[in-house]
Amino acid sequence: xxxxxxxxxxxxxxxxxxxxxxxxxxxxxxxxxxxxxxxxxxxxxxxxxxxxxxxxxxxxxxxxxxxxxxxxxxxxxxxxxxxxxxxxxxxxxxxxxxxxxxxxxxxxxxxxxxxxxxxxxxxxxxxxxxxxxxxxxxxxxxxxxxxxxxxxxxxxxxxxxxxxxxxxxxxxxxxxxxxxxxxxx
Amino acid sequence: xxxxxxxxxxxxxxxxxxxxxxxxxxxxxxxxxxxxxxxxxxxxxxxxxxxxxxxxxxxxxxxxxxxxxxxxxxxxxxxxxxxxxxxxxxxxxxxxxxxxxxxxxxxxxxxxxxxxxxxxxxxxxxxxxxxxxxxxxxxxxxxxxxxxxxxxxxxxxxxxxxxxxxxxxxxxxxxxxxxxxxxxxxxxxxxxxxxxxxxxxxxxxxxxxxxxxxxxxxxxxxxxxxxxxxxxxxxxxxxxxxxxxxxxxxxxxxxxxxxxxxxxxxxxxxxxxxxxxxxxxxxxxxxxxxxxxxxxxxxxxxxxxxxxxxxxxxxxxxxxxxxxxxxxxxxxxxxxxxxxxxxxxxxxxxxxxxxxxxxxxxxxxxxxxxxxxxxxxxxxxxxxxxxxxxxxxxxxxxxxxxxxxxxxxxxxxxxxxxxxxxxxxxxxxxxxxxxxxxxxxxxxxxxxxxxxxxxxxxxxxxxxxxxxxxxxxxxxxxxxxxxxxxxxxxxxxxxxxxxxxxxxxxxxxxxxxxxxxxxxxxxxxxxxxxxxxxxxxxxxxxxxxxxxxxxxxxxxxxxxxxxxxxxxxxxxxxxxxxxxxxxxxxxxxxxxxxxxxx
Numbered sequence: 001x002x003x004x005x006x007x008x009x010x011x012x013x014x015x016x017x018x019x020x021x022x023x024x025x026x027x028x029x030x031x032x033x034x035x036x037x038x039x040x041x042x043x044x045x046x047x048x049x050x051x052x053x054x055x056x057x058x059x060x061x062x063x064x065x066x067x068x069x070x071x072x073x074x075x076x077x078x079x080x081x082x083x084x085x086x087x088x089x090x091x092x093x094x095x096x097x098x099x100x101x102x103x104x105x106x107x108x109x110x111x112x113x114x115x116x117x118x119x120x121x122x123x124x125x126x127x128x129x130x131x132x133x134x135x136x137x138x139x140x141x142x143x144x145x146x147x148x149x150x151x152x153x154x155x156x157x158x159x160x161x162x163x164x165x166x167x168x169x170x171x172x173x174x175x176x177x178x179x180x181x182x183x184x185x
Numbered sequence: 186x187x188x189x190x191x192x193x194x195x196x197x198x199x200x201x202x203x204x205x206x207x208x209x210x211x212x213x214x215x216x217x218x219x220x221x222x223x224x225x226x227x228x229x230x231x232x233x234x235x236x237x238x239x240x241x242x243x244x245x246x247x248x249x250x251x252x253x254x255x256x257x258x259x260x261x262x263x264x265x266x267x268x269x270x271x272x273x274x275x276x277x278x279x280x281x282x283x284x285x286x287x288x289x290x291x292x293x294x295x296x297x298x299x300x301x302x303x304x305x306x307x308x309x310x311x312x313x314x315x316x317x318x319x320x321x322x323x324x325x326x327x328x329x330x331x332x333x334x335x336x337x338x339x340x341x342x343x344x345x346x347x348x349x350x351x352x353x354x355x356x357x358x359x360x361x362x363x364x365x366x367x368x369x370x371x372x373x374x375x376x377x378x379x380x381x382x383x384x385x386x387x388x389x390x391x392x393x394x395x396x397x398x399x400x401x402x403x404x405x406x407x408x409x410x411x412x413x414x415x416x417x418x419x420x421x422x423x424x425x426x427x428x429x430x431x432x433x434x435x436x437x438x439x440x441x442x443x444x445x446x447x448x449x450x451x452x453x454x455x456x457x458x459x460x461x462x463x464x465x466x467x468x469x470x471x472x473x474x475x476x477x478x479x480x481x482x483x484x485x486x487x488x489x490x491x492x493x494x495x496x497x498x499x500x501x502x503x504x505x506x507x508x509x510x511x512x513x514x515x516x517x518x519x520x521x522x523x524x525x526x527x528x529x530x531x532x533x534x535x536x537x538x539x540x541x542x543x544x545x546x547x548x549x550x551x552x553x554x555x556x557x558x559x560x561x562x563x564x565x566x567x568x569x570x571x572x573x574x575x576x577x578x579x580x581x582x583x584x585x586x587x588x589x590x591x592x593x594x595x596x597x598x599x600x601x602x603x604x605x606x607x608x609x610x611x612x613x614x615x616x617x618x619x620x621x622x623x624x625x626x627x628x629x630x631x632x633x634x635x636x637x638x639x640x641x642x643x644x645x646x647x648x649x650x651x652x653x654x655x656x657x658x659x660x661x662x663x664x665x666x667x668x669x670x671x672x673x674x675x676x677x678x679x680x681x682x683x684x685x686x687x688x689x690x691x692x693x694x695x696x697x698x699x700x701x702x703x704x705x706x707x708x709x710x711x712x713x714x715x716x717x718x719x720x721x722x723x724x725x726x727x728x729x730x731x732x733x734x735x736x737x738x739x740x741x742x743x744x745x746x747x748x749x750x751x752x753x754x755x756x757x758x759x760x761x762x763x764x765x766x767x768x769x770x771x772x773x774x775x776x777x778x779x780x781x782x783x
Binding site: 066069102103104107126128134135136137138140144145146147 | 762763765767769771772773774776777779780
């Protein structure tokens with residue numbers, strides 16, 4: 001039985017974990033899901049490293065720093081199919097609002113000039129420890145870094161959309177998405 | 186300053202629907218619209234500051250900070266680039282000591298780029314303090330900056346080599362040339378102002394006029410080709426005692442400049458057409474919406490209107506007829522292509538952002554200030570006058586079955602004789618190429634109808650300019666084989682649409698940016714063949730946009746791919762589908778530099 005189970009990995013890059021929350025909103029269907037799939041690297045089970053090759057990788061969030069790039073590339077290497085889940089993975093989303101502002105200005109606003117920091121950061125420190133991932137010049141959607149096979153839109157995508165898509169992918173059935181499931185306005 | 190603001194507002198009776206005029210006049214006086222000025226206008230008109238800011242921020246010729254005593258707007262259109270815009274730009278930058286987009290520290294000179302200013306027959310061209318400077322060269326640019334540094338007036342900098350015809354009129358004094366290469370039987374034929382009005386007064390009722398125009402099968406000359414007689418009839422029957430006639434002189438389609446020439450040489454013909462439309466529809470007010478780029482004509486056009494009033498052709502009792510009252514005012518735009526769309530144009534004339542309205546209701550039922558409004562192109566009004574004078578039968582003898590009469594074409598690009606050609610409908614693209622002195626074997630493509638039209642190849646040069654085949658608002662840009670089609674043409678047009686999208690509809694707002702980015706990627710040599718497929722596939726979403734601009738904003742790309750697929754395929758052939766151009770070192774460079782400097 002376990003042999004036929006598809007293996008899934010998930011990650012949240014420059015996202016807010018909202019897409020993962022929406023994933024959990026599939027509610028009791030999660031019981032059906034674990035009948036069908038096995039989770040590998042994912043925040044859901046807290047497996048931190050790939051332990052085997054996966055069938056499906058689900059990516060939440062775009063890429064805002066070099067660590068995101070490395071994780072995404074690792075997913076591409078370890079998964080047959082990659083899915084961009086949600087607005088940030090597909091378009092960069094809210095974090096990409098910084099793309100029109102020079103990086104230096106962003107950092108200064110965040111650590112030196114912003115109303116919540118300007119009175120407490122008297123030494124005007126912007127953290128730059130080598131352990132901190134390097135921030136990219138702008139936020140990139142995942143498909144500009146590696147090949148993405150499927151895109152599930154929404155902020156967050158509805159649980160029904162995630163469930164329907166995963167179910168179809170895992171079982172090989174046709175994907176039926178009623179208009180309401182991906183209509184957002 | 187406060188006095189200036191109050192005087193301007195008083196001039197417009199404190200009418201907030203005249204906000205465009207108020208802002209334009211104040212900017213002329215003060216140079217720019219400061220936050221303080223916005224506060225003052227807000228108080229005087231009793232409207233919130235955001236209402237002023239939302240109008241202000243929509244148009245690219247409005248400034249919220251000083252843009253220099255001399256403000257240079259260099260044309261960034263395709264044809265301008267063909268004719269050496271980059272060299273001129275370089276000299277401007279070197280001599281002024283600043284980059285484009287900046288103002289010199291002493292506030293003397295500001296350098297900016299702008300979309301097509303309607304001078305494609307004499308590029309590269311710039312607007313300097315609203316005055317056109319066509320046919321620029323690096324030497325001229327050097328001289329211009331030198332004279333600015335010497336503090337010379339714009340008139341001195343211009344010199345006195347005025348263009349032919351009315352360009353030399355003492356109220357115009359413009360360096361622009363008309364370049365009328367061929368005069369046809371309708372627009373540029375002999376004409377005595379007032380003859381049509383006399384005929385109307387003597388023998389025609391409003392329904393007679395509409396019948397005659399309907400019989401002529403005249404279709405709107407702006408590009409969409411709506412039957413003019415039908416439009417006037419609907420407006421005539423529409424409910425309401427106050428109606429308006431608008432003349433759309435916001436020709437912003439890159440490569441088009443026919444209205445510039447018609448307004449320069451035949452303003453009375455245009456105004457007479459509006460007056461006759463007013464008579465037919467039952468309207469007493471007309472508005473000429475003049476694009477900001479043609480504001481240099483305004484004083485001259487005001488003078489022409491006064492002449493017509495003095496001659497009894499405008500104002501009360503026109504032609505001596507009781508009840509025949511009609512007057513015209515000029516409304517200037519402030520730089521927005523989308524205002525050429527009739528409902529956006531109306532919004533703009535009401536002092537708002539030029540965003541197209543949802544339809545229905547159509548302007549003929551509820552337009553300017555929610556009154557029935559006819560909006561017609563400059564050329565349409567001119568044609569109507571000639572039809573009234575000579576009859577529908579005369580008119581119907583010219584052209585083809587679906588397209589009667591003549592069309593004024595703006596021809597530019599790689600040819601010997603760019604300029605205005607008035608030809609009967611039914612000419613082929615090849616005929617026009619021959620007339621304009623373009624060598625067919627040196628022509629790669631012709632952009633018909635501007636960026637929103639189509640980019641056609643040699644295979645289609647025998648197609649006929651007419652509604653039944655190749656419909657056009659009248660511009661042809663000839664693209665030589667020496668040009669890089671994707672970089673010089675398609676990318677320029679996609680940037681144009683990105684800038685000019687009003688942002689109301691999502692597909693237009695988003696896809697114009699995505700298309701520009703992908704074309705840039707292909708130009709950098711980083712495209713894949715799936716990029717080309719996507720460009721073709723995604724264009725269908727543009728049909729969901731509200732206005733014509735949005736619906737056609739990916740046409741430069743998709744028509745170029747359709748007719749020149751080999752050029753696109755050639756530019757992506759070295760890249761496999763696994764090629765991703767993202768470069769991690771480049772992407773973290775900025776971050777590393779910030780901390781290295783410390």
